[in-house]
Amino acid sequence: MKKTVLNQNHVNLGAKMVDFAGFEMPVQYSGITLEHFAVREKAGLFDVSHMGEFSIKGENALPLLQKITSNDVSQLIDGGIQYSTLLNENGGVVDDLLVYKIKDHDYFLVVNASNIEKDWNWISQNNTDGAVMQNLSDDISLLALQGPKAQQILQKLTRVRLADISYYHFTRGTVAGIDEVCISNTGYTGAGGFELYVPNSQAVHLWEKLLEAGKDEGLIPCGLASRDTLRLEKGFCLYGNELSDDTTPIEAGLGWITKTGKGDFLGKEKILNQKNNGVSRKLVGFELLDRGIPRHGYQVFNSEGxxxxxxxxxTMSPIKKSGIGIAYVKPEYARAGSEIFIGIRDKKLKAQTVKMPFV
Structure with a gap:
């Protein structure tokens, strides 16, 4: 297994380590529920250095990105970020990703750890006009400081006016004495905060300085388990669960990042057909009315069985204290308030569809 440069820090803090996307990663430290509430109410610090980062530059960078992603990259301003999907020729999602515009002809992509090689090969295969590509994944560490006190904590370590960084924008500045840190306002917890991209050589220093700065505000290190419960409460998609090569962004409710008016792109014919004629399944949120915990792969039934x-x-929502989940269902059951049943072991537990986010 690969290890991030912060691996020993996690071990020293007593983290439970697991294999995730080929990396040995902390799944929890003090407990999932404790870490979950820390992020919702105060602040949590995540090591997400396993994520992949690609640089795409040159005059043909924009045409390449317009061809392979669902969103309209031409609408990005310098310092802007887009959530998007990487598409295959059938309109399926190769990955979901973030596209950063540094300046004209200079872009930065953040992709999922499990798809780094797959994404790199797919983009390379479609790079027929010679955009300049560089895989930076092994050289960059990424820390996510999340929660309502994240700005207050990070502001202690930088002169950059964090309040001026709008949602889905980024800037560069000095943080904890480290120059040219990329400070990004996106987040995968729905609790606000910042992502910090630094060279591997600076990751341990930044991790320690952040924990020190947040000590009095209740900042604690958090693992991947609470990151998952946090994103689920906000209804955010996870690749390999809600998204796959056989799932289109329209089916996944991501029509808002699928801009069919931007010109030709991979899978456009399939996506246009679904937009115009509907889909055979839709992604919905649901909440169990009976006691239980839904899990990936469980079947969904109607009242006739x-x-x-x-x-x-x-998962069991730490905030709502009930079983919540996301599922693909036939369109006629996608309307909020529809009665459905989740097959858990030998029982069918009553649930109803709800609008996301859950909290």
Whole structure:
């Protein structure tokens, strides 16, 4: 297994380590629920250095990105970020990703750890006009400081006016004595905060300085388990669960990042057809009315006992204290308030579809 440069820090803090996307990563430290509430109410610090980063430059960078992603990259301003999907020729999602515009002809992509090689090969295969590509994944560490006190904590370590960084924008500045840190305002927890991109050589220093700066504000290190419960409460998609090569962004409710008016792009014909004629399944949120915990892969039934879909993600919501989940179902059951049943072991537990986010 690969290890991030912060691996020993996690071990020293007593983290439970697991294999995730080929990396040995901390799944939890003090407990999932404790870490979850720390992020919702105060602040949590995540090591997400396993994520992949690509540089795409040159005059043909924009045409390449317009061809392979669903969003309209031409609308990005310098310092802007887009959430998008990487598409295959059938409109399926190769990955979901973030596209950063540094300046004209200079872009930075952040992709999922499990898809680094796959994404790199797919982009390279479609780079027929010679955009300049560089895989920076092994050289960059990424820390996510999340929670309502994240700005207050980070502001102690930088002169950059963090309040001026709008949602889905970024800037560069000195943080904890480290020059040219990329400070990004996106987040995968729905609790606000910042992502900090630094060279591997600076990661341990930044990690320690952040924990020190946040000590009095209740900042604690958090693992991937609470990151998952946090993103699920906000209804955020996870690749491999809600998204796959056989799932289109339209089916996944991501029509808002799928800009069919931008010109030709991979999978456009399939996506236009779904936009115009509808889909055979839709992604919905649901909440269990009976006591239980839904999990990925569980079947969804209607009141007659017919299978109408499948759960993609599920958990016991720490905030709501009930079972919540996301599932693909037939369109006629996608309306909020629809009665459905989740197959858990030998029982069918009553649930209803709800609008996301859950909290």
């Amino acid at each position: 017919s299978c109408i879909g499948e759960v993609t993600s599920g």
